[in-house]
Each structure stands twice: as C-alpha cells, then as structure tokens.
Amino acid sequence: MSDATAIRSxxxxxxxxxxxxxxxxDKAFTTFLWVMAVIxxxxxxxxxxxxxxxxxxxxxxxxxxELPPAGFALxxxxxxxxxxxxxxxxxxxxxxxSIPVGVLGGLVLGLIAPDSILAKTxxxxxxxxxxxxxxxxxxxxxxxxxxxxxxxxxxxxxxxxSVLMLPTIILTAEQAVRMVPQRMKDAAIxxxxxxxxxxxxxxxxxxxxxxxxGIMLAVAGAAGESAPLLFTALFSYYWMSxxxxxxxSLSILIFNxxxxxxxxxxxxxWTASLILVLIVLIFNILSxxxxxxxx
Amino acid sequence: xxxxxxxxxxxxxxxxxxxxxxxSDRLFRAACYTAAAGVILLLVYIAFQIGVKxxxxxxDYGFSFFTTQTWNAQKQEFGILAEIWxxxxxxxxxxxxxxxxxxxxxxxxxxxxxPRWLAQIFRTIVELLAAIPSVVLGxxxxxxxxxxLRPIADFLHDTFGFLGIFSTALPGxxxxxxxxxxxxxxxxxxxxxxxxxxxxxxxKVKEAAYGMxxxxxxxxxxxxxxxxxxxxxxxxxLGFGRALGETMALxxxxxxxxxxxxxxxxxxxxxxxLLASSWPEAGPIEQQALLYAAVALLGITxxxxxxxxxxxxxxxxxxxx
Numbered sequence: 001m002s003d004a005t006a007i008r009s010x011x012x013x014x015x016x017x018x019x020x021x022x023x024x025x026d027k028a029f030t031t032f033l034w035v036m037a038v039i040x041x042x043x044x045x046x047x048x049x050x051x052x053x054x055x056x057x058x059x060x061x062x063x064x065x066e067l068p069p070a071g072f073a074l075x076x077x078x079x080x081x082x083x084x085x086x087x088x089x090x091x092x093x094x095x096x097x098s099i100p101v102g103v104l105g106g107l108v109l110g111l112i113a114p115d116s117i118l119a120k121t122x123x124x125x126x127x128x129x130x131x132x133x134x135x136x137x138x139x140x141x142x143x144x145x146x147x148x149x150x151x152x153x154x155x156x157x158x159x160x161x162s163v164l165m166l167p168t169i170i171l172t173a174e175q176a177v178r179m180v181p182q183r184m185k186d187a188a189i190x191x192x193x194x195x196x197x198x199x200x201x202x203x204x205x206x207x208x209x210x211x212x213x214g215i216m217l218a219v220a221g222a223a224g225e226s227a228p229l230l231f232t233a234l235f236s237y238y239w240m241s242x243x244x245x246x247x248x249s250l251s252i253l254i255f256n257x258x259x260x261x262x263x264x265x266x267x268x269x270w271t272a273s274l275i276l277v278l279i280v281l282i283f284n285i286l287s288x289x290x291x292x293x294x295x
Numbered sequence: 296x297x298x299x300x301x302x303x304x305x306x307x308x309x310x311x312x313x314x315x316x317x318x319s320d321r322l323f324r325a326a327c328y329t330a331a332a333g334v335i336l337l338l339v340y341i342a343f344q345i346g347v348k349x350x351x352x353x354x355d356y357g358f359s360f361f362t363t364q365t366w367n368a369q370k371q372e373f374g375i376l377a378e379i380w381x382x383x384x385x386x387x388x389x390x391x392x393x394x395x396x397x398x399x400x401x402x403x404x405x406x407x408x409x410p411r412w413l414a415q416i417f418r419t420i421v422e423l424l425a426a427i428p429s430v431v432l433g434x435x436x437x438x439x440x441x442x443x444l445r446p447i448a449d450f451l452h453d454t455f456g457f458l459g460i461f462s463t464a465l466p467g468x469x470x471x472x473x474x475x476x477x478x479x480x481x482x483x484x485x486x487x488x489x490x491x492x493x494x495x496x497x498x499k500v501k502e503a504a505y506g507m508x509x510x511x512x513x514x515x516x517x518x519x520x521x522x523x524x525x526x527x528x529x530x531x532x533l534g535f536g537r538a539l540g541e542t543m544a545l546x547x548x549x550x551x552x553x554x555x556x557x558x559x560x561x562x563x564x565x566x567x568x569l570l571a572s573s574w575p576e577a578g579p580i581e582q583q584a585l586l587y588a589a590v591a592l593l594g595i596t597x598x599x600x601x602x603x604x605x606x607x608x609x610x611x612x613x614x615x616x
Contacts, residue, residue, distance in 0.1 A: 026510040033408060036399035040486075041420045043479045047427055047435050054438075104330035112327055122331045124604060125338050131533055131600045133540020135567050139589045140341040143348040163337065170334060194312055194320040224428025227542035230571055254430045255543060258437060266438075273431045284426045 055274035093158025098165040106173025138231030157233030165218035172214025176207040216287030226251030349586035373584035381563040386538035389477035397485030425483035433547035465560035468550035492526020525610030532603035542567040
C-alpha cells in the first residue's frame with residue numbers, strides 16, 4: 001500500500017453538494033427562523049392596525065376637551081381630556097421624584113464608589129426591581145400612603161409610578177457614567193477639580209445623552225402602566241381640581257371601559273389606547289434618537 | 296491639604312480647593328450616597344409595609360390560605376391555591392411559547408442571517424412590542440385574539456376533547472388568550488437577553504466552528520447554543536419573573552375564575568389578576584386577604600428575580616472568561 005492511498009483513506013470526502021442532507025436541514029432551519037421572526041412581528045402590526053382602524057375615527061378636538069361619558073351616554077359624545085391630563089400629571093410627579101434620585105444613585109454606582117458594598121447591593125436590588133410586578137408598587141403605596149391620607153390621589157399615583165421608573169433610570173445612568181472615558185475624568189482631577197466639580201463639569205455633560213435615554217424609556221414605561229394606578233389614583237369622571245383626589249388616567253380608562261356593554265365606551269377605550277400608545281411611542285422614539293448621540 | 300498658588304504671570308491665579316468647595320463636594324456626595332441607599336431602603340420599606348398591613352389576615356388564615364381554593368367575600372373565606380396554580384401554569388406556558396420564539400429571533404438576528412439594516416428593523420419591531428402597554432394588549436386580546444381563537448379552540452375541543460388540555464370549550468375569556476398575550480409581553484425580554492448572550496460568544500469560537508466545515512445550523516446547535524446556554528437560561532428565568540407579575544392584560548383576559556384545571560380553554564385566575572380585579576370593590580376584610588395574596592406574589596417574584604439576576608451575573612462572567 002502506498003503512502004498516498006493510506007492518507008487518502010483517512011481523509012473524509014470534502015466535496016459538498018447543495019442537495020445533500022445537511023445542506024437541506026440547514027435551509028429548513030433558515031426557513032423556520034424566517035417563519036418565527038415573521039410570526040413574532042404579527043402582534044405589533046395587528047395592534048397598531050386595530051388602534052388606527054378602531055380608534056382613529058374618533059380623534060377630534062372634543063376628545064381632548066370633554067369628559068368621559070358617565071353611565072348611559074349612548075350618543076357617542078364625550079372625550080378623554082381629564083384622563084390625558086391625569087396621566088401627564090402623574091408621570092410628571094413620578095419623574096420629579098425618580099430622576100434626581102436615579103441620577104444621583106447612578107453616579108454612586110458608576111463613578112463615586114462603584115465597587116463598594118453599598119453600590120453592589122443597590123445595583124443588585126435595582127436589577128431585581130426592574131422585574132418587580134408593577135401591581136405590588138401600587139399595593140405598597142396604598143399601604144404606605146393611601147391609608148394614611150384616607151384618599152386615592154394623583155400624588156399617590158405619581159409615587160407608585162416613581163417606584164417603577166427608579167430602577168431603569170439608576171441602571172442606565174450608571175452605564176452612561178461608565179461610558180465617559182477615564183482620561184476625561186483623570187484630566188478633570190488633574191486640573192484640581194473636586195469630585196463634585198468633575199461630575200458637574202465633565203461627567204454629567206458627557207453622559208447626558210445616555211442618561212436621557214434611560215429617562216425617556218422610564219417615562220414611556222410609566223405612562224403605559226395601569227396596575228399601580230388602580231391602587232393609588234383610582235379613576236374619576238371629572239376634571240382634576242387638586243393633586244389630592246382620585247384622578248383619571250388613560251390606562252385605567254381603557255381598563256374600565258373595555259368591559260362596558262356600550263359601544264360608545266368601547267370605542268372610547270380604543271381611542272384612548274391610540275393616544276396612550278402614541279404618547280408611549282413618542283418617548284420611546286425620543287430615547288432612540290437621543291441614544292444615538294452617545295459617546 | 297496644602298494650598299499651592301501658581302502665579303501664572305498674566306494676572307490670573309489658580310487656586311487650591313476652597314473650604315466652600317470642599318463642603319459642597321461633601322454635601323453632594325452625601326446626597327448621592329443617600330440616593331443609592333434609598334433604593335435599598337425602598338425595597339425593605341415595600342416588603343415591610345405590605346407585610347405589616349397583611350399581618351391581620353396572616354394571623355386569621357395562616358397557612359391554610361395557601362391550600363384552600365375558595366374566595367368568598369360574603370363568608371369571609373379566602374384561599375389562593377387556585378391563583379397560585381393559575382399564576383405558575385399560565386407563566387410556564389407563556390414562557391414555553393416566548394422561549395421558542397425569543398431564542399429563534401435572537402439566533403435570527405445575531406447569526407448573520409440578515410443584512411444589518413433588516414436585522415435592525417426586526418430588532419426594533421420586537422423592542423417596540425415591549426412598549427405596548429399591558430391594558431392595550433388586553434383590549435386587543437378581548438376584541439381581536441379571542442374571536443380568532445374561538446373557532447380554533449372549538450375545533451380542538453371537538454376533535455381532541457379527550458385530552459386534558461382541550462377538555463373544555465373556550466367560553467370567551469380563558470387561559471389560552473391570556474397565555475398568548477403573556478407570551479407576547481415576555482418575548483422582548485427573552486429575545487433581548489438571549490441576543491446579548493449570543494453576541495458575547497467570542498469571534499474565535501465562531502471561526503473555529505465554521506473552520507471545521509460545519510453548516511450554519513450545525514454550528515448554532517452544536518457550538519453556539521451550548522456556549523450561550525446559561526445566558527439563555529437567565530433570559531428565561533427573568534422572563535418567567537416578568538410573567539408572574541403581569542397584571543392588567545391577564546385581569547382582562549383570563550376569566551377570573553377560581554378553579555384548577557389543565558384545560559387551556561378554561562377560565563382561570565392569577566395572583567396579580569385577582570388583586571387587580573377584586574380590589575376596587577373589596578371591603579376592608581377582603582382587602583386584608585388581598586394584601587396577604589400580595590405578600591405571596593412578592594415572595595414568589597423576589598425568589599425568581601434573585602435567581603435570574605444571579606444566573607445572569609454568573610453566565611456573563613463565565614462567557615467572558
């Protein structure tokens with residue numbers, strides 16, 4: 001036996017044909033992935049189509065200036081003005097609380113003391129809280145605040161939402177702060193800056209796009225939340241006159257009206273959904289635009 | 296600290312750290328530490344508040360709260376066995392669906408199946424799915440999904456009714472529409488974290504696999520999936536945690552029925568949906584029982600989320616090293 005045949009018998013056949021079994025399974029798998037990805041995209045388009053088809057027709061000025069129809073208003077009149085205002089006010093209150101706390105906390109996690117026990121614990125809990133059931137935030141604020149104040153209120157609703165916004169803001173702020181190049185921080189310290197001056201004059205201005213991305217995402221999430229509001233702000237059929245009374249919101253309006261027997265109210269639920277999704281998508285898209293400018 | 300003044304010669308003088316700067320520095324950093332500590336305190340305070348308010352109900356119903364199935368406000372008999380069953384069953388089913396789709400999408404988007412711009416479009420679609428509020432998906436479920444599912448469910452029930460999972464017809468709201476909407480909500484989480492896991496696979500591992508002459512499917516099944524497995528597992532655990540606490544869509548779709556059944560089409564209930572649907576009309580005693588149910592939900596989700604975060608930390612460390 002010659003050396004050449006000995007080697008040849010140990011070498012597998014390296015020629016490949018498009019019709020052989022492993023090439024076919026590969027194609028089949030590719031097709032399978034295409035099918036899965038297309039099916040996974042169906043719900044988004046179906047939801048958006050339904051929102052426009054069912055909710056788009058009712059968009060008019062009176063939608064924003066009128067109150068929801070209470071009970072038996074069958075003529076299809078009425079708007080969702082108080083719910084839009086309520087949602088915006090409560091998300092505003094939540095932002096006022098969670099943005100400062102989240103950004104300052106993020107500074108500790110990403111810059112001031114990233115490896116301290118405090119930072120490690122906070123980071124762990126914040127990650128855990130991102131998966132926290134939103135309804136429990138509502139139950140918590142009910143137990144801590146609504147019982148004490150003896151009334152459901154916009155303030156309680158805002159605080160409930162802030163619990164849900166905080167983890168997102170703190171974790172994205174940490175990432176944004178970490179992205180600031182070390183040489184910039186070193187240069188600032190070298191110039192004689194105190195840590196605080198470094199933060200205000202160098203780190204925050206550089207990290208602002210990243211921080212804003214997190215804030216926008218958190219706002220988008222909070223605007224769509226409903227479970228916590230059920231326990232904290234409840235609902236109202238009237239215009240808001242103070243921050244300390246039950247307050248309407250788009251999401252609770254959708255929840256309440258979705259199960260009502262009257263066509264007019266179900267239509268209003270679709271229209272409110274359209275407005276709510278628009279608000280959420282606007283903030284979501286803003287976060288993407290801002291995020292693109294990141295360092 | 297010594298003060299060093301540099302006379303730059305042109306009249307301006309740099310200075311050392313002033314006392315006022317030192318104080319504001321201290322104050323600002325103290326504020327930062329307070330904010331970070333606030334997050335920890337928040338969780339402790341949440342657990343404390345819910346626990347304390349649920350205490351009377353805990354004493355009244357004790358452990359039998361978890362083993363009985365009645366929820367009757369008139370007779371003041373409360374038990375959450377059916378809700379625990381419904382929570383776990385619906386979340387697991389949703390996770391199976393979301394897992395298959397999520398991992399498939401993650402492979403599809405990270406393994407060069409698509410040109411970059413097209414992959415980005417698909418990625419955005421899946422991410423935007425996560426932005427649709429739960430109530431809106433609930434509304435969609437009532438008026439789009441249930442009408443679509445009913446004929447399918449009726450056919451399955453008529454043909455395969457002897458199987459436990461098809462043993463009832465779909466009366467309207469029920470487990471199947473709830474599970475599908477739940478899967479839609481969990482899909483973005485699973486897809487996003489799995490994509491991260493696939494992207495963490497070092498380039499040389501890929502080159503080695505393809506260099507051996509594998510087809511793409513072989514490389515994925517024999518090399519990439521095992522390498523990314525712990526990250527995928529973490530995505531499933533975190534997705535499961537998210538499914539457990541999902542509230543509004545389930546309250547609108549699952550039928551709020553206090554029963555334990557294998558059937559996919561039977562109405563059921565979950566802990567979170569029970570809270571949402573019973574709370575607005577509950578009296579003080581029922582509210583206490585609901586708070587007890589909230590404690591159970593808190594316990595289950597904290598457990599699952601802690602596991603998820605730990606597994607993810609472990610898997611990232613493992614893949615990077």
